[in-house]
Amino acid sequence: MEYEAVIGLEVHAQLKTESKIFCGCSTRFGESPNRNTCPVCTGMPGVLPVLNRRVVDFAIKAALATNCTIQRRNVFARKNYYYPDLPKGYQISQYELPIATGGYVEIVVGGERKRIGITRIHMEEDAGKLVHEGEFEKAHHSLVDFNRAAVPLLEIVSEPDIRSPEEGGAYLRMLRDILVYLDICDGNMEEGSFRCDANVSVRPKGAKEFGTKTELKNMNSFRNVERALEYEIQRQIQVLREGGTVVQETRLFDANTGRTVSMRTKEEAHDYRYFPDPDLVPLEIDDEWVERVRKTLPELPLEKIDRFQKEYSLPLYDCQILCSSKNLADFFEEAVKLHPNPKGISNWIMAEVLRELNREKVDISETKLKPAHVASIVKLIDEGTISGKIGKSVFEEVYRTGESPEKIVEERGLVQVSDEAALEEIARKVLENHPKEVESYKKGKTGVIGFFVGQVMKETKGKANPKLVNEILRRLLSS
Ligand code: ADP
Ligand code: ZN
Ligand code: MG
Numbered sequence: 001m002e003y004e005a006v007i008g009l010e011v012h013a014q015l016k017t018e019s020k021i022f023c024g025c026s027t028r029f030g031e032s033p034n035r036n037t038c039p040v041c042t043g044m045p046g047v048l049p050v051l052n053r054r055v056v057d058f059a060i061k062a063a064l065a066t067n068c069t070i071q072r073r074n075v076f077a078r079k080n081y082y083y084p085d086l087p088k089g090y091q092i093s094q095y096e097l098p099i100a101t102g103g104y105v106e107i108v109v110g111g112e113r114k115r116i117g118i119t120r121i122h123m124e125e126d127a128g129k130l131v132h133e134g135e136f137e138k139a140h141h142s143l144v145d146f147n148r149a150a151v152p153l154l155e156i157v158s159e160p161d162i163r164s165p166e167e168g169g170a171y172l173r174m175l176r177d178i179l180v181y182l183d184i185c186d187g188n189m190e191e192g193s194f195r196c197d198a199n200v201s202v203r204p205k206g207a208k209e210f211g212t213k214t215e216l217k218n219m220n221s222f223r224n225v226e227r228a229l230e231y232e233i234q235r236q237i238q239v240l241r242e243g244g245t246v247v248q249e250t251r252l253f254d255a256n257t258g259r260t261v262s263m264r265t266k267e268e269a270h271d272y273r274y275f276p277d278p279d280l281v282p283l284e285i286d287d288e289w290v291e292r293v294r295k296t297l298p299e300l301p302l303e304k305i306d307r308f309q310k311e312y313s314l315p316l317y318d319c320q321i322l323c324s325s326k327n328l329a330d331f332f333e334e335a336v337k338l339h340p341n342p343k344g345i346s347n348w349i350m351a352e353v354l355r356e357l358n359r360e361k362v363d364i365s366e367t368k369l370k371p372a373h374v375a376s377i378v379k380l381i382d383e384g385t386i387s388g389k390i391g392k393s394v395f396e397e398v399y400r401t402g403e404s405p406e407k408i409v410e411e412r413g414l415v416q417v418s419d420e421a422a423l424e425e426i427a428r429k430v431l432e433n434h435p436k437e438v439e440s441y442k443k444g445k446t447g448v449i450g451f452f453v454g455q456v457m458k459e460t461k462g463k464a465n466p467k468l469v470n471e472i473l474r475r476l477l478s479s
Helices: 053-065 134-138 165-181 222-241 287-294 301-312 316-322 326-338 342-360 371-382 388-401 405-411 420-433 435-442 446-459 466-478
Strands: 003-014 076-080 090-094 100-109 112-125 129-131 143-145 152-158 194-204 214-219 249-254 259-265
Touching (some): 053 152, 053 165, 053 287, 100 165, 165 194, 165 301, 214 222, 301 326, 301 342, 326 342, 326 371, 342 371, 342 388, 388 405, 420 446, 435 466
Antiparallel strands (some): 003 194, 090 112, 100 112, 129 143
């Protein structure tokens, strides 16, 4: 029997507001513990929460960008549970009446487009953080840091429309890109500002009913979400093949082993006893508010990808990579304005530039590299002033120092040698010094031409125009 996977993802995105969701405390990361706190976010008796308007602006932005319906009247609810990082004994969230419902995110997988439904988006507060490290752990003590308590989050719940780990990864990346384009979340999974829980079940291919799902937690990268899904799908299929049944439970992903292990079953699940928070009035959102936010929406990732395909005639693959970051896309467009060779610039960015960015794990905006640099290098190569190979070494220096490529080429005397007489002289010497190789060329092993070209390049320190060298050598060898 063949099985197919059914996946729905729940994302928690930390919003980039200056202050927390129900008080004026700063959301700044990396402050000393409990510095960013006040009686409201530490849950002292008698305090009252006041909703941060920016959080609503951001939620509306996310809702519009994911094609959701904005609920003009929505309500905050208390989600009750006890944990030491939750000072009030409940989390303020939204339950029956969230701010947005019924949208979708479009993804591209294998060149095909697919819509993944969004069930709902709601606003809520984050919990604090327990610290059990070093001395404290040895002494069986834990500390609590409330800096993160009441930092605003959006929870974005997808429909069970995802059918493979690959689609899951594509959905998450697209959703992350959208939130980053909107400038409402920094999208950093490793640091926890974009987190994902995955719900997964399997069913016989063609079946209408869903199977029993498990919920996967503890994945802190896109790759790990995909790995966790791959493992869990295979595990469930095997359980069914062996005649067993899948148990509804929460499972933790272990990045070291690549496996998921049971954490708690349905029986142990919490009953949160949700009820509307009496401290907060229902939130009314009028058309004017929505329209005001709509005007601030930027071009979104998929719109940009479409435009890049049309405007620059680039392959879909290039467009997806360039548009995966707004800064990278802007960088590309600036460079093309200066030297209108879109494919040349795209190739250069996708190979050389991204290699450096990935190696250093930095954003393009954090480097010394400017669009004019890449435009100049590609131009110098296109005009035959330098070879592609020299271009790479020039690039390395530009990337490191921020110097202009023209200046580096001039100072280091890297201008390509296209002087035919000079190259012919060198080529003659190379042939004279390698009579055995010349012999085998004449016997039909024409492949040794590559060796001769290499020798000429070596003599000229890589500055010879390779096309010209090839022509000269062929001419000399056939005479
Ligand atoms: P719960 O009540 O356990 O929170 P929900 O119905 O709220 O479950 O769904 C939570 C998430 O699980 C959603 O993203 C949804 O798409 C997904 N989901 C629901 N049922 C299934 C299923 N049978 N298989 C996979 N995912 C599912
Ligand atoms: Zn506070
Ligand atoms: Mg649910």
